[in-house]
Amino acid sequence: MSVKKYELKNIPEPELFRDTFSYEKIPAIKFGAKAIQPQLPEDFWITDTTFRDGQQSRPPYTVEQVVEIFKFLSRIGGNRGLIRQTEFFLYSETDREAVEACQNLGVRFPEITAWIRAVKKDFDIVKKMGIKETGILTSCSDYHIFLKLKKNRRQALDDYKEIVGAALENRIVPRCHLEDITRADIYGFVIPMINELMEMCKGTGIDVKIRLCDTMGYGLPYPGSPLPRGIAALVAEIKENTDIKSSELEWHGHNDFHKVLVNAATAWFYGCSAANGTFLGFGERTGNPPIEGLVFEWMGMTGIHEGIDTTAISDAAEYFKNVIGYNIPPNYPFVGSDFNTTRAGIHADGLTKNEEIYNIFDTEKWLKRPCKVAITNSSGLAGIAYWLRTEIGGKAAALRKDNPGVMRIKCWIDSEYEKGRISSISDDEMLAMSKKELPELFT
Secondary structure, eight states, rough: OOOOOOOOOOSSSSSTTTTTOOSSOOOOOOOOOOOOOOOOOSSEEEEOOOOTTTTSSSSOOOOHHHHHHHHHHEEEEEEEESEEEEEEESSHHHHHHHHHHHHHHOSSSSSSEEESSSSSSSHHHHTTTTTTEEEEEESSSSSSIISSSOOHHEEEEEHHHHHHHHHHHHHEEEEEEETTTTSSSSSIHHHHHHEEEEEEHHHOOOOEEEEEEEEEEEOOOOOOOOOOBBBHHHHHHHHHHHHGGGGEEEEOOOOTSSSSSEEEEEEEEEEEEEEEEEGOOHHHHHOOBBBHHHHHHHHHHHHTTTOOOTTHHHHHHHHHHIOOOOOOOOOOOOSSSSEEEEOOOHHHHHHHOOOOGGGGGGGHHHSSOEEEEOOOOOOHHHHHHHHHHHHHHHGGGGGTTTOOOHHHHHHHHHHHTEEEEEHHHHHHHHOOHHHHHHHGGGG
């Protein structure tokens, strides 16, 4: 492939793109860039950072919890390797104990990788743990190079090359995390950086990997969004002007602007093979792409369902709730307690006729979560009857909404709200009223 070379621009002052990032205003969303042809890779997958970025936003997991979560990740992707890799910190004794416990499980996927600081001595830990790939922090925006590291571009890149050289000497695959890439000078630093790193790897038998880190969630999925924020332009320009392969590119996003999942899918769509995520979207500040969302997005994009165990997502959610003690928001997609629960009577009436009308897919089959109705003052007779049929079953399976007992339950519900109630009717309350007004269902 003939690559157009861009030389590193070692400018004396940082390029902060003030026409886009003024700080006093909301970052500008621009259009008008050339249309980019989609380049969906033939093979694309998910990587996980639950035990690295995910742990930066919550109390640390115990070794036992790490092992159980790791098992869920392995179950979801199975031998297909949909969840191809997961990364770990290695600094504490607990970190290393957790890695060893997961290694001892002997599963093929996800492959265990590491994350280290950009210092040579950290490779000793990686090598000692028998890990073949590690992430290395290689910030690429002038915000980081000039304002945080207090260096110029050439100094920063030379330091990064020294660390990548140490990885190659230790026969460890370097995965360079290009932090803050959506505020970086793509032609003046990012592309020259990738080309210089790839040049270093020639003849070693080891290929550098590049993680595109949308550290602040500035990435844009819209067609025609220009650099550095436009994801289509970003991935396309890197691929056009370097020899990097799709399989060596990975997207790592954050959710500061509520675009974390669509941005990851956009990176896939334009030629990035790996999308990085965490269980339940845990991650620094607003979090990373949720693994559960990436799984269903991948299934929708590929049409492949075989070899994927999505019920492990529900089991993992129960584990987070019951063992780890995390309260998942009820309306959280796929795993929240109410994600497929309707409260409106007209919706319940639709579910009665055909659940496809108001359920996104067969959630009972793929998540072990049948659609539900929560009873409120909006549920109506149809909602009450649907609750009775689905929650009690048996003799209630053929119950009609005009049944006198259903009408009496509705009268009780109406009276509750007339007295000022604002909460939903609980399942226990519904069960008690059902036994009172429809005793024949329980004999």
